[in-house]
Amino acid sequence: MRGDPSWVAAAWTHPLAQVVGVDAEGRLNTSASRIVMLAPTGSYDPQVHHLIGTLGEAPVFATLIEAGDSGLRTVMDSLPDADLQLALTAVGLIGWHRVAGFCPNCGSVTNPSAGGLARRCPSCGLEDYPRSDAAVIVAITDSADRLLLARQPTWPPRRYSVLAGFAEVGESLEQVVHREVGEEVGLELTGIRYLGSQPWPFPRSLMVAFAASALGTELHPAAGEIEDAGWFSRAELLTALESGVVQLPASASISRRMIQAWLAGDLSAESVG
Numbered sequence: 449m450r451g452d453p454s455w456v457a458a459a460w461t462h463p464l465a466q467v468v469g470v471d472a473e474g475r476l477n478t479s480a481s482r483i484v485m486l487a488p489t490g491s492y493d494p495q496v497h498h499l500i501g502t503l504g505e506a507p508v509f510a511t512l513i514e515a516g517d518s519g520l521r522t523v524m525d526s527l528p529d530a531d532l533q534l535a536l537t538a539v540g541l542i543g544w545h546r547v548a549g550f551c552p553n554c555g556s557v558t559n560p561s562a563g564g565l566a567r568r569c570p571s572c573g574l575e576d577y578p579r580s581d582a583a584v585i586v587a588i589t590d591s592a593d594r595l596l597l598a599r600q601p602t603w604p605p606r607r608y609s610v611l612a613g614f615a616e617v618g619e620s621l622e623q624v625v626h627r628e629v630g631e632e633v634g635l636e637l638t639g640i641r642y643l644g645s646q647p648w649p650f651p652r653s654l655m656v657a658f659a660a661s662a663l664g665t666e667l668h669p670a671a672g673e674i675e676d677a678g679w680f681s682r683a684e685l686l687t688a689l690e691s692g693v694v695q696l697p698a699s700a701s702i703s704r705r706m707i708q709a710w711l712a713g714d715l716s717a718e719s720v721g
């Protein structure tokens with residue numbers, strides 16, 4: 449239906465229609481751990497009102513607002529799943545429209561199309577869609593089933609996580625896993641297996657999670673990229689968490705789910721995905 453501009457315009461005036469506001473920094477408004485959605489005001493403007501979809505009968509739009517009160521990273525742990533899914537889509541879509549105003553083919557100003565899920569160039573006809581940058585995130589264990597955790601210098605103090613990195617052009621995801629882990633800590637891997645994935649709109653990633661076994665345990669952290677890296681047994685990690693020496697990523701992140709799954713002794717697609 450989103451291909452029919454008159455249907456989308458009518459959806460804006462639907463009595464159950466709702467609007468999610470996202471600001472230029474990707475912040476939304478939340479109240480009592482729910483996303484605040486408001487009834488549409490004013491007339492439908494396809495330049496700024498982007499149809500996400502329908503929740504039951506209710507059309508839901510996203511639009512750019514002056515200022516939201518909550519960054520997605522800070523509220524993601526407290527949002528119910530349905531709200532988090534909506535927030536990930538709204539933040540990703542609004543973030544994309546902010547930077548996709550010009551045709552990547554000919555440079556002309558583009559216009560939203562398909563109810564706001566795409567943009568179309570009036571000069572060359574190119575249809576442009578929001579892209580996701582593929583990134584891998586990998587939980588590496590050694591022969592004693594210890595988990596490798598590392599921290600980047602730009603992270604909050606004491607934050608540790610599993611390794612991650614972006615796919616470069618022409619690479620398979622498995623190649624990214626080998627290259628990134630080789631670059632970041634100098635380990636060779638075997639037994640790479642898929643665990644699950646998560647959209648991560650900061651600004652537009654799709655995190656693809658893997659488990660892998662390390663051939664060896666010697667670590668060579670890349671200067672400037674990895675500030676510290678080490679192997680943790682379950683008991684060592686629990687002690688480090690209790691004392692506050694190590695802090696983990698947000699609960700709703702796939703990195704955290706991977707670490708929790710390993711702590712529970714079940715690093716599998718069923719427990720992570």
Ligand SMILES: [Zn+2]
Pocket residue numbers: 551552553554555556569570571572573574
């Ligand atoms: Zn063009």
